[in-house]
Amino acid sequence: MARGAARPALPALLALLWALLPGPGGTQTSVYPPEAIIPRGGSMSVNCSTSCDNYTLFGLETQLNKLEVNHGDNWKAYELSDVQENSSPICFTNCVTGGQSTASVSVTVFWVPERVELAPLPEWQPVDENFTLSCRVEGGAPRTNLMVVLLRGEEELSRQPVVGEPAEVTVTVQAGRDDHGASFSCRTELDLRPRGLELFVKNSTTRQLRTFVLPGTVPDLATVPIMEVGTEQPVNCTLSGLFPAAEANVHLALGDQRLYPTVIHEEDFLSASALVKANAEEEGTQQLTCVVMLGNLSRRTQEQVTIYSFPAPNLTLSQPEVSEGTNVIVECTAHGGAEVMLSGAPSGLPAPSAQLELNASAEDNRRSFTCSAALKVDGQVLRKNQTRELRVLYGPRLDERDCLGNWTWEEGSHQTLTCQAWGNPTPKLKCLRKGDQALLPIGDLRPVRREVAGTYLCEAKSSRGEITREVVVNVISTSAGGGSARRHRAAGTQVHGGSFPASSATSAQLFWVRLSPKFTTVQPGDSVWLNCSSSCPLPLNFSLSTPLRRGKSHSGPRWVSYQLLDVRAWSSDVRCFVTCAGEMLWAAARINTYKRPRSVILEPPIPEDGLYTLRCHVTHVFPVGFLVVTLRIGGRVIYSESLERFTSQDLANVTLTYTLRPRPRDFWQPVTCHARLTLNGQVVRNSSAPIMLTVFAWSPTSKTLASTSITAFVGILLVVGAIYLRKRLLMQSRG
Template identity: 55%
Template sequence: MASTRANPTLPLLLALVAVVIPGPGDTQVSIHPPKAFLPRGGSVQVNCSSSCENPGLGLETQWLKDELESGPSWKLFELSDIGEDSSPMCYDNCGTKQYSASAMITVYSFPERVELDLLPVWQQVGKNLTLRCRVDGGAPRTQLSAVLLREGEPLSRQPVDGDPKDPKEITFTLLARRRDHGANFSCLTELDLRPQGLGLFSNVSEVRQLRTFDLATNPKLDTPDLLEVGSQQKFLCSLEGLFPASEAEIYLELGGRRLTQESTNSTDFVSTTALVEVTEVFDRILLLRCVLKLADQILETQRTLRIYNFSAPVLTLSQLEVSEGSQVTVKCEAHGGAQVVHLSGAPPGPPTPQVQFTLNASPEDHKRRFFCSAELEVAGKSLSKNQTLELHVLYGPRLDERDCLGNWTWQEGSQQTLKCQAWGNPSPKLTCSRKADGALLPIGKVKSVKREMNGTYECHAFSSHGNVTRDVNLIVLYYHQNNWPVIIAMLVLVLVVLAVSVAVYIYNHQRKIRIYKLQKAQEEAMKLKAQAPPP
């Protein structure tokens, strides 16, 4: 506890006028000073005087006193080791009567102890916190007050009343906030003796640090209720809006065993994740717990997990690759309580552990996919798994009208593509050659059609499972060329152009002659008119 003490001073004389109490016969007793203000344990000189002719002066007090001096009508006493407020009394036995006068001594002292009670280890944000400040001693109480400090700044002030002999507990109420986390609080007492000309004296308690937290809801657990043997499952637990997140601890437990996990803490968010490989050693039913610890709070979220074992159905074909016309048995089996609910190609029926049927393989069954689905009910939920297989059928080549047309008619010089597709398994090879001379016709390639390609071709498809042929007729359309009509037409065109040119020339020549003759006639007329005598 830090403290500031005032040095003891000599008695303060606050009034220079004596208290006068008149008695019979005008006898008066006075005490000086009538008021005194001094520190506890201090001393003061008191003068008693009387107007009686033969006074019997004395001083009545509870404190130690020494008579320092005296005269015919006065006495000077010194009071020492004054411990509390008191009223010493001067008296005079004048004749058969006693006369008296009292003074008021006020003692001041500083608190012997100022202590702020221990704060709670953690205080929840948004709730009121009561801080208690204990003050021992200190007088006069009318001039003593207590102040609550936060980081040295005053928050609240209250008077300290009551008897200085009794310890006093001052309470302050504070609404806890996030920003109060880590803040230092203390209690300060102030004894204001400035009205008595002394000053303001303070004592301060030791610092107490406050830790606040904010935690409203339970953590959120993200995981499915069902776990399959042989699978890997990621568990996630998180909580946002808490404070301070950096001091929170979060972890996952599965079946009472804490999981290896990775945790993340940010400003107001925490999360943890764990990756679990589900094996046969797990019990069928396990309790998953997410536990979060912050301050003196423990929150948890639980979820019951059911472990199940569900193997995919077994789909089999008696042969995966068969020749056309062979029999194939398709069978689907479910295990572990599961039921086969669908097998493509099988007649409809109720779910059973096994379903099968037989078919005669045809070319249409080549690359046919068979689909089998099984279901298992776990904890009221229906789970399903599927399997697929593909059948391969071997068959000889096919050359159908749809895939290889028998007649083609092309225009000479055009760009064409011969589309002729042979089907079969294994895939057959295809060639098309002209029957007349064996010339090959390209398949699937774009060519400029020539008249020499005209003819009938035999297309032959063959593989290890047989062969097939098909005739293809190709007709090329073209025209014979004759140059005489073109020559005659050009000659006629030249003659027409020549005739038109001659006609235009003759027309222009005649037009110029007429214009010339007209100009000459006009000139002759002008001359004759000029030679004629005037009238």
């Protein structure tokens, strides 16, 4: 390294000998400065002087480049240049009378290190594990004044002397969470302040450390175990306890289908959500995979998802609308290994198809046939239904259950007279009193007046025929003074009865009739018992008027219990008539039936060309004619539909489909479906789980339109810019 290392060593040896041999006579040789410190490659002046006036030799012995720049009788001045290493030049005198004498100057060369470099840090360092900071130093002198400092930011971690060439200085550090993103470096300090100079510092480049924590647990992966082809389902992958969560990457895939999740970070928690679509080519068992990667580690979890195809069954009627007495064939067929059951068909084992043949009657009008298909997928039994309604054309019906032939009321009471004709098409009903052709007061009578008494002839007509029925209205009046009851009879009617055996009264006493319970509610298809009782000691007759089918009956001295079967109508009025001593009274009861919706299911919105299809399913509900289905976004109603036009007497499954063109404020709002049954003041509600309305990818048509619009817009901007630039240039040239 030092220049002149190959020069002969003889002059230095001679100078050493002269220094060891004391000169006789006390000749003195001196040098100035006695010591010096200079930068490597620098220059310095050296002055040699002697006390001898008669010398044979006098000068400066050194291996360095020297130049005598001045002299006197007993002194000489030299310039030393390009000093590369430590040296000890010697001033010498060979005096004729005084012998030899010498004096040396100590020259120290200093220089800062040529290279200070911090070794690369780990790309990712696990928290609570040790890593090594290593600093390499090349060059630098004097080493006694040279130190290496290793730093975290401005914090001093270690200070060590520089030993060896090159020098390698290390320190072991335990990584913490606070070290994530921290800067590490090293520097050399050449401290020459004790020698009258300054502190010389050289820094390495800074390196940044990234620390992390990835727990040993696997992520939680939530999804449905089975998916139908063509449907979309949400997938959610979560992991807690990782640091820094924002630096983690998530890979989600269903088989070969990569998903692009929305990732949310909260402190040490990560959640990745995506929508996965089941495609036909993926039918079968697929692996849903979630991999969370942080640092140089990863955690993986998998769930098995079965993708299946399950089309709805085919349900066909040989003729959807027939005349009474026509044979109708109902066929139900399943697809893809499913099995079906057909409502109304003979009971048996499920099969790929089912058939029912019937002779259509008036009772079959608006009869619903349900084909229920079942498919077993991954241990779960899935069901899909199809429903068709049969229309039967038949002539007018006007019988006892629809229009009672005999009504008896107390004058002044509040009553309701019902008389309804049935038929398809719906017949027109007209009831006129014999004699004066007055109309039968159908509906509310508040109060009952004696003028309505009489015999009426009711006629129902339609394109399929006509029918007549006689209706008698009796009004019971109470005389002002005696408290006895009298009846205003219709002309031509005869009332049979007797008298009560009374000890003091001369006329029949009023009695009461009760029908209990007066109001009851049952499930569709259930049976109910009603008890009719009276205070009459010797009732002549009990009779029941009802549109419902009767079952068994039990009776006692003054009561009769009636069983009513297969109650399916939403509301049925029942009347019990008791005749006692020539008088007839009655009591009424009402039987209601309803079925709360079993479930309300809102399918995920399906986007297409900027529109979203919302489909809501309300299952197993009755009576459907009292149902209102409402769709909401947030708290805003976007659509509501009443199903009052449907009068089916069976449990129904309702599907409401609505196409929405969302406004910007509608996105990321919850969409819900609500079902409401309003039943004479009683309200029954059920709602779906909310589904977020998110911004999906555009359709190809929308993308093409957007690209065309953007291209046109850019073109317009370029044209406008060119026109503006041309005008500016013309204005500048004129100016």
